[in-house]
Amino acid sequence: MSLSYAESLSYFPHKGKVGMPELTEKSDDLKIKLEKLEQMIRQSRHTVAITGAGISTDAGIPDFRGPNGVWTLEKRGEKPSFNTSFDKALPTFTHRALCKLEENNYLHFVISQNIDGLHHRSGLPLSKLAELHGNVFAEECEVCRAQVIHPKSVGSYCRKRTGNVCNSLKSRNKSLSCRGKLRDTILDWEDPLPELALNMSEQHCAKADLCICLGTSLQIRPCRDLPRKTRKNGGKIVIINLQKTSLDSLADLIIHERCDHVMKYILDKLHLNLNEKPSVFNVSKYSHVKKIILLSGKSKCGRNFIGKNLAEQLSASLLHINDSLKHEYEKIHNNDTCDTDEKHIIKWAEEKCREDPTIFCRMMIEHNDQLCSSNPIWIISDIKSYAEIEFFKNHFNDRVLIVRIEASNDVREKRGWNSQADIDNTELKSQLDKNVRWSFVFSNNEQDKFNEQMNDLVKLIN
Secondary structure, eight states: HHHHHHHHHOOOSSSOOOOOOOOOOOOOHHHHHHHHHHHHHHHHHSEEEEEOOTTTGTOOOOOSSTTTHHHHHHHHOOOOOOOOOTTOOOOOOOHHHHHHHHHTOOEEEEOOOSSSSHHHTTTOOOEEEEEETTTHHHHHETTTEEEESSSOOOOOSOOOOOEEEOOBBBBEEEEEEEOEEEOOOOTTOOOOOOHHHHHHHHHHHHOOOOOEEEEEOSSSGGGGGGGHHHHHTTTEEEEEEEOOTTGGOOOOOEEOSSSHHHHHHHHTTTOOOOOOOOOOGGGGTTOOOOOEEEEEEOTTSHHHHHHHHHHHHHHEEEEOOOOHHHHHHHHTTSOOOGOOOOOOOOOHHHHHHSSSSOOOHHHHHHHHHHHHHOSSEEEEEEEHHHHHHHHHHHHHHHGGEEEEEEEOOHHHTHHHHHHHHHHHHHHHHGOOOOOOOOEEEEEOTTTOOHHHHHHHHHHHHH
């Protein structure tokens, strides 16, 4: 929760202006400004959003400098009356709207000062996101800099060691794990910003012809200087915030209104709809489940073969998310997936997952309800995203094991794989290539000890 985060920071006297009054637009002025914002978004070729704590208050997470913000109340010797835990907080309409804008090419990069992880949870691709102050759900290896994102918050702040070690594979020896110490990613006041995230932010702001600042008072450097890079190169600055900000004098448009209200207007005018009510998964039906093994790996790495082998040894149910994906595609398009370009199916699936990141997980279980209701061991042969991993971990906790199947490109080519960059590099195909803490890594090349690894994996499961 933001309060525990604030209390964990070292003493720092210069927290900026706090407790400034919130302002509201007159209805006629607001209408004119919203129409102008719509046109600016439509005309922009490269749009960047910079987000602050104000976009997460509707998720129950207090901001810092608002009338009831953490720093404002601290100055009065008080504490917030509401304080949702990071684990329980859900993405707000604004988080999901930004994801929808990115999906439809109206938004090209998001720079967040928030640590709540809600952009990632909303489905925004990590490649389109820079979290400058860290993420409470992430750990980073102090050796190889790989990040691991968990379904629950790490519970540590200020770049401390968490007690965990890095299981990322070494670049030179794919059969060995890094084993470096992991730290949380949350910055203290004087910590330098992550170099890669800052560089990406600066590059996108310099390239942007529109920089939209949402829910931030823009008081903290270097983030408050990023919109200046857009202005320097002839771009425009929009500020959506209830209070005055440090860059009001540079802004082309200032809207004093709640971010959710503004985003609802924009999505409506752009004819974009959010899936407001994804179907609910009833986990109580599956209390008998003892183990769920999630298999991940590249095409022709041997996932299906290993999955079948495991299912036979463990008398487990072997399930395929891709079967449900294809079934849904065929139902909607009245078309056999065998006759459809794979790139088209992938694009459709990515759009569906951005609306509802776990839709195909739930469909898979629904389509195989008889098997799932009777068998205590499930093997999912084709996990492809962080959201899918989170779905199973959130519902089944420590009963879940995540297994990565590795094979060299040469071996995969011998098995029939053909490299296609426009398919292999899509979010659906490549998201889990990094930043995952695997329970077991299975090296499935021709020279590897297959039976020995299978025995080790079965022992781990049992």
